[in-house]
Amino acid sequence: xxxxxxxxxxxxxxxxxxxxxxVKLFGxxxxxxxxxxxxxxxxxIAVKSNAHTFLPHxxxxxxxxxxxxxxxxxxxxxxxxxxxxxxxx
Numbered sequence: 001x002x003x004x005x006x007x008x009x010x011x012x013x014x015x016x017x018x019x020x021x022x023v024k025l026f027g028x029x030x031x032x033x034x035x036x037x038x039x040x041x042x043x044x045i046a047v048k049s050n051a052h053t054f055l056p057h058x059x060x061x062x063x064x065x066x067x068x069x070x071x072x073x074x075x076x077x078x079x080x081x082x083x084x085x086x087x088x089x
Contacts, residue, residue, distance in 0.1 A: 023052040025075060044070045 024030050034047045051073040057080070062072040069077070 023054060025054070025056065027054065045074050046071055047074055 022030060031047065031049075031052050036042050036045050036047060051071070053073055053076070056073065056075040056078070058073070058076060060072065060076075062069045
Protein backbone atom coordinates (compact mmCIF):
# COMPACT_ATOMS: atom_id res chain seq x y z
CA UNK A 1 0.00 0.00 0.00
CA UNK A 2 1.02 3.64 -0.28
CA UNK A 3 1.39 4.11 3.47
CA UNK A 4 3.55 1.05 3.97
CA UNK A 5 1.05 -0.67 6.25
CA UNK A 6 0.79 -3.82 4.17
CA UNK A 7 3.63 -6.02 3.00
CA UNK A 8 4.12 -6.05 -0.78
CA UNK A 9 3.44 -9.80 -0.95
CA UNK A 10 -0.13 -9.34 0.34
CA UNK A 11 -1.64 -6.38 -1.53
CA UNK A 12 -5.26 -7.22 -0.67
CA UNK A 13 -4.84 -8.13 2.98
CA UNK A 14 -6.76 -5.98 5.45
CA UNK A 15 -4.84 -4.44 8.35
CA UNK A 16 -5.85 -5.43 11.86
CA UNK A 17 -8.45 -2.99 13.18
CA UNK A 18 -8.17 -1.68 16.72
CA UNK A 19 -11.17 -1.62 19.00
CA UNK A 20 -12.44 1.91 19.50
CA UNK A 21 -14.94 1.05 22.20
CA UNK A 22 -12.55 1.13 25.15
CA VAL A 23 -9.36 3.11 25.67
CA LYS A 24 -6.65 1.01 27.26
CA LEU A 25 -3.24 2.24 28.29
CA PHE A 26 -0.66 0.58 26.04
CA GLY A 27 -3.57 -1.50 24.68
CA UNK A 28 -3.51 -3.56 27.87
CA UNK A 29 -4.81 -1.82 31.01
CA UNK A 30 -8.22 -0.20 31.31
CA UNK A 31 -9.08 3.00 33.14
CA UNK A 32 -12.36 1.90 34.68
CA UNK A 33 -10.87 0.80 38.02
CA UNK A 34 -8.86 3.97 38.67
CA UNK A 35 -10.41 6.11 41.39
CA UNK A 36 -9.11 8.99 43.50
CA UNK A 37 -10.43 8.59 47.03
CA UNK A 38 -8.87 11.73 48.54
CA UNK A 39 -11.16 14.72 47.91
CA UNK A 40 -8.29 17.21 48.09
CA UNK A 41 -6.54 15.50 45.16
CA UNK A 42 -9.52 15.00 42.84
CA UNK A 43 -8.94 18.31 41.02
CA UNK A 44 -5.20 17.68 40.58
CA ILE A 45 -5.07 14.05 39.42
CA ALA A 46 -6.54 13.66 35.95
CA VAL A 47 -8.16 10.24 35.59
CA LYS A 48 -11.53 11.21 34.08
CA SER A 49 -12.57 10.28 30.54
CA ASN A 50 -10.90 13.32 28.95
CA ALA A 51 -7.53 12.15 30.35
CA HIS A 52 -7.74 8.65 28.85
CA THR A 53 -4.98 8.10 26.31
CA PHE A 54 -3.56 5.09 24.51
CA LEU A 55 0.03 6.19 25.09
CA PRO A 56 1.22 8.27 28.06
CA HIS A 57 3.25 10.76 26.01
CA UNK A 58 0.87 13.19 24.31
CA UNK A 59 3.43 16.01 23.89
CA UNK A 60 0.90 18.44 25.30
CA UNK A 61 1.95 21.81 26.65
CA UNK A 62 0.54 21.60 30.14
CA UNK A 63 2.82 24.21 31.69
CA UNK A 64 1.91 27.14 29.47
CA UNK A 65 -0.56 28.54 32.03
CA UNK A 66 -0.94 28.19 35.77
CA UNK A 67 -2.62 24.99 37.02
CA UNK A 68 -2.83 23.45 33.53
CA UNK A 69 -0.57 20.65 34.73
CA UNK A 70 -3.61 19.35 36.62
CA UNK A 71 -5.21 18.53 33.24
CA UNK A 72 -2.29 16.30 32.23
CA UNK A 73 -3.09 12.56 32.58
CA UNK A 74 -1.54 11.15 35.75
CA UNK A 75 0.15 8.32 33.83
CA UNK A 76 1.82 10.85 31.53
CA UNK A 77 3.09 12.82 34.52
CA UNK A 78 4.57 9.62 35.96
CA UNK A 79 6.25 8.67 32.67
CA UNK A 80 7.65 12.18 32.15
CA UNK A 81 9.11 12.20 35.65
CA UNK A 82 10.71 8.80 35.01
CA UNK A 83 12.26 10.05 31.76
CA UNK A 84 13.89 13.01 33.52
CA UNK A 85 17.59 12.60 34.13
CA UNK A 86 20.11 14.47 36.21
CA UNK A 87 19.28 16.72 39.10
CA UNK A 88 15.84 16.71 40.78
CA UNK A 89 14.75 13.41 39.32
